[in-house]
Amino acid sequence: MVLALKIQENKAAISEDRNLRKPPSADGSNCSRALRNRGGSGPGGQAGRRPPMVDVPRLTSLDALIAVKDGRVIQKAQAVAPPRASARGSGNGGARSSAPWVGLSGQMAEPKRVPVTVLTGFLGSGKTTLLNHILSTQHGMKFAIIENEFGEVGVDEKVIKEDSEEQVIEVMNGCICCTVRGDLVKVLKKLRSKLDTFDGVIIETTGMADPAPVAQTFFVDPEVQKIYHLDGIVTVVDCKHVLAHLQEEKPEGVENETVEQIAFADRIILNKTDLVDDAALEEVVTEVQKVNKDAELIKAQHSKVDPAKLLGINAFSLDRVLEMDPEFMNTDGEHQHDNSISSISWKFEGELNVNKMEMWISEMLQTKAADMFRYKGMLAVKGMDTKYLFQGVHMLFNGGFSEEYQWKKGETRECRFVFIGRNLDKALLEQKFMECKVTSEARFKVGDRVEANVPGGWKKAKIMRVWDEGNPYRIQLEDGTQVWAPDDSDNFVRAVKGGYCLCGAVAVGRQRRRLRALPFGISVVGTGSAAPETVVSNDDLAEIVETSDEWISQRTGIRRRHVLAPDESLASLSTKAASRALEAAKMSPEDVDLVIHATSTPDDLFGSGPQVASMLGADNAVAFDLTAACSGHEDKVCMAFGIDSDQAMYCSLMLLPLQKRASNIMDFGSTVKQKTVLEKELHCIQGHPTRRTSDLAPSMGSFAFEGHQIRDSDTSKQHLLHL
Ligand SMILES: Nc1nc2c(ncn2[C@@H]2O[C@H](COP(=O)(O)OP(=O)(O)OP(=O)(O)O)[C@@H](O)[C@H]2O)c(=O)[nH]1
Structure with missing residues (x-):
């Protein structure tokens, strides 16, 4: 019963205060008490130590509203305003530790409570830049930083200068003005145990935050209020984009964050003046002052403002705020964000190709820049020891490796990225982002000959380095020029259309079927064949020897044979077939890397491969013979792919002239009857102007192959063995 009554009393106090429109001005009494409290560690006070926290209830109009201890109202509403500016500047405490902030502005602030600065401003305006500027300025002070980001994955916490590790950094993901406002109180209380280690708290809000509820936190929670005091709200304005955001029409009941941030500011930094001309800057000043005429405006570039x-500055004025927003202290008051604006963020362990990402972002911005309020990332780029920081605001984006941000030994390399904007297509953005991840080994290795797509078209080149300066390849063109390939794709670098020339043996029936089942990444891109024009039929033979077409064809199936002319050779026939295969593949002989001539009937004992290569004009090719009777064809295919897979990378054309049956001599020489035929045929041949058995005239078949990325040599070989 008693308790209920007390609560009612408290409620009455709240409603009483809600009716207050403008609390009376400060009477100064609090200020003098504040000065007294600092006495022990004022000028001449002990350096390096914070003055002891004196638990003297300090009542403001707001204290009175919530001054309930252990369920007991200890103060009813009193219209006592917080200390005013008049209380400031009454002397410097001397030593840095004698009072928070002393040494920065030279002004005296609240002695026993830790000053808090709320750093706000729309997305991308320059808050983190300012924070880093403050942290890297020599002022001998230490801060607790509360970093708040909209999405689940934060980037700013990673961007805060690494040399500021002595700072206490707390991260809050979610919107500080609504979803994680309760967490702010928890974080502030948690920091209590470390009060001795810092001189002030800086809260960087998200760019979408309304600073009012954040400021309110310092007046509605008794414990927080006892420890901290709100020193000021600093709003950073992006001069390039602020007018568009100020003028933005919001749906009914939805607040305009930019207006709120400017309205509640005690100091307004007009940042990015480098991006606007004088007239535009003038307009920004006019429009900003329409919203807030009291706050001091400070023009800046890259947020370079004297921290002092x-x-x-002890600038937060509750009077001004209550005058502007009588509902400021209404903790039940809901503020509504624009639901069409959302945030999407990801992180993954691993590395990405930053060129690919930049290309994608550039392309996307062609149509979506107006809706892309903010995008930023801290990225692990393949091949780089330095972290890559990526920043974007609407159409403006930049990124780079910064010596300040190194991957430390043992640190997990990861990529994190955040997009904040209107009507975001989350699925598409995620898909595109993930496509930038490097998931496979580079297709080429150092020394590989390739073609590079450079101004002027495709040029022959050589791989000099793999993953160099964040690029998949450093390539040297034939004229000595070196270029980087931004992406490991055929758009930028491709295999030389060179390959193997395989000559010889038989490719009929079963073997042809197997050829269709080539390993992944290899395809036949051209075929060619050739046969001597001179034809000797069975009837022709019958005119020379005692035989007949019926007799021969019944026993051998042969009705006619092609015979080399005196000026022809196996090599010339192979060359003819090979040229046709190249023509079909739209390749030139210089593109051929290797000629394997495989036949059991070479022009001479030592083979004709080099001769074929020479006659073909395959001047860049290595050539050799592979002689394994009729199975030479299979061997040469295996050999070619085997070489290929051992090299782990193959992206070229393979030219494969295949010899049809050289003759039936070898195939049918074992039976008596066939031996008779053979003898007759030999006799016939010997009577023919050509002299050698090889002149029996193979017809040639040629296949041009093109292959890509055969990596797993075992798998490739298995395939090949089945060929
Ligand atoms: N041209 C120019 N760029 C600036 C200036 N100040 C900051 N930037 C760039 O603007 C981008 C955004 O800066 P941040 O400091 O990250 O902005 P922010 O307000 O912290 O952004 P959010 O945390 O997303 O709200 C970065 O690429 C900065 O380098 C400036 O004065 N001129």
């Missing part, structure tokens, strides 16, 4: 102008 921003910290320890």
Whole structure:
């Protein structure tokens, strides 16, 4: 019963205060108490130590609203305003530790409570840049940083200068003004145990945050209020984009964050003045002052502002805020964000190709820049020890490797990325982002001959380095020029259309079927064949020897045979077939890398491969013979692919002249009857102007092959063995 009554009292106090429109001005009494409290560690106070926290209830109009301890109202509403500016500047405490912020502005602030600065401003305006500037400025102070990001994955926490590790950094993901506002109180309380280790707290809000609820936190929670005081709200404005955001029409009941951020500011940094001309800057000043005429405006580039102008200024004025927003203290008040604006973020362990990502972003911005409020990432780029920081605001984006951000030994390389914008297509963005991840080995290795797509068309080149300066390849053109390939794709670098020339043996029936089942990545791109024009039929033979077409064909199936002319050879026939295969593949002989001439009937004992290569004009090719009777064909295919797979990379054309049956001599020489035929045929041949058995005239078949990325040599070989 008693408790209920007390609560009612408290509620009454709240409603009483809600009716307040403008609390009376400060009477100064609090200020003098504040100065007294600092006495022990004022000028001449002990350096390096914070003054002891004196638990003296300090009542403001707001204290009175919530001053309930252990369920007991200890103060009813009193219209006592917080200390005003008049209380400031009454002397420097001397030593840095004598009072928070002293040493920055030279002004005295609240002695026993830790000052808090809320750093706000729309997405991409330059808040983190400012924070880093503050942290890297020599002022001898230490801060607890509360970093708040919209999405689940944060980037800013990674961007805060690494040399500022002595700072206490707390990260809150979610919107600080709504979803994680309760967490802010928890974080602030948690920091209590470390109060001695820092001189102030800086809260960087998300660019979508309304600073009012954040500021409210310092007046509605008694414990927080006892430890901290809100020193000021600093709003960073992006001069390039602020007008568009100020003028944006929002749906009914939805607040315009940019307006809120400017309205509640105690200091407004007009940042990015380098991106606007004088007239535009003038317009920005006019429009900003329409929203907030009280806050001091500071023009800046890259947020370079003297920290003394921003910290320890004791500038937050509850009077002004309540005058502007009588509902400021209404903790039940809901504010509504624009639901069409959302955030999407990812992180993955691994590395990406940053060129690919930049190309994708550039392309996307052609149509979506207006809706892309903010995108940023901290990326592990393949082949780089330095972290890559990527930043974008609408159409403007940049990124680079910074010596400041190194991957430390043992640190997990990961990529994190955030998009904030209107009507985001989350699935598409994620898909595109993930496509930038490097998931496979480079297709080429150092020394491989390739073709590079450079201005002027495809040029012959050689791989000099793999994953060099964040690029898949460094390539040297034939004229000595070196270029980088931004992506490991056929759009930029492809295999030389060179390959193997395989000559000889038989490719009929079963073997042809097997050829269709070539290993992954290899395809026949051209075939060619050739046969001597001179034809000797069985009837022709019958005129020379005692035989007949019926007799021969019944026993051998042969009705006619092609015979080489005196000026022809196996090599010339192979060359003819090979040229036709190249023609079909639209390749030139210089593109051929290797000629394997496989036949059991070479022009001479030592083979004709080099001769074929020479006659073909395959001047870049190595050539040799592979002689294994009629199975030479299979061997040469295996050999070619085997070489290929051993090299782990193959992207070229393979030219494969195949010899049809050289004659039936070898195939049918074992039976008596056939021996008779053989003898007759031999006799016939011997009577023919050509002199050698090889002149029996094979017809030639040629296949041109093109292959890509045969990596797994075992698998390739298995395939090949089945050929
Ligand atoms: N041209 C130019 N670029 C700036 C300036 N200040 C900051 N930037 C760039 O603007 C981008 C955004 O800066 P941040 O400091 O990350 O902005 P932010 O307000 O922290 O962004 P959010 O955390 O997403 O809200 C970065 O690429 C900065 O380098 C400036 O004065 N001029």
